[in-house]
Amino acid sequence: MGNGGRKKRRLDIVLVALLVAASGTGTIWMGGHRARVSGTLSETAAPAIPVPARGSPAPAQPSASPSPTPTPTPTPPDYLSEITPTAGAGEHPARILPAAVPPPGTGGYLFLTDENSGETPQYDPCRAIHYVVRDKNTPAGGDDDIRQAVAAVSRATGLQFIDDGTTTEVPNWNRPLYQPKRYGDRWAPVLIAWTDPTESPDFQDGKYAGLTASRLVVYNAKLTAVYVTGQIELDAPQFQQHAAEPDASWIATEIIEHELGHLVGLAHVADPTQIMNGTGVQTLNGYGAGDLRGLAIAGSGACHPEV
């Protein structure tokens, strides 16, 4: 196949989409509540977990007859201690890395937004984003591809990422956000999983090379939302198939950079010169100016010692 054919195929393999935003349903803090990805391809819902704010009262419960006596300070339901880690685990008193400086100019990015509040959840810059890699079926060069992409998104966001090594955890869009037996008393690390169409049928039609979702929790009376973990699935056979091509590593890194952009909250843009364009990563050289502006904002969120 000639060069033109190879280029076309390259486009085919790097179509990517955000599968899952984050949402919450059926919590004691709120009723039906979903996050929506504006202008992107598809999504499914995953549950968010309400987090009790330390020392603050829980929302009042409806009551048929008002009580004449003072209400004692409510305590969180017992089950929360089983589904959330100790509040503030891993939290630093200030952001860990300096805030990223965005390139001059404006625009060039979009954020995933919560359909109820219109807010754009962010990761906590005072807490490292730990990640693990499910390394079964890692394609040639895959470890380096992830390492380079993570370094790029960390530089662009000012968020610290920490490689916690490999895991045997099976990817699951509804994975528990807190897995103390596997990961200890903290939010589960971001799971980056090399997978295949058998394990992850979303890849069966070959439209996507990667899928990503971050997961949020909400807390306090304002229903403040914060991302606490996420998952990236990468279709290992597609990466392996093209690993022998001269620019395979470059392509693979950009696909993973795109997925990491979703992880920290960026949505697709129409501009084909940006990594976050929704139709395919093509002959780019890392994040573009719009991507970098968006990523700098993504990394400029508040600290959340309460979660």
Ligand SMILES: [Zn+2]
């Ligand atoms: Zn995408």
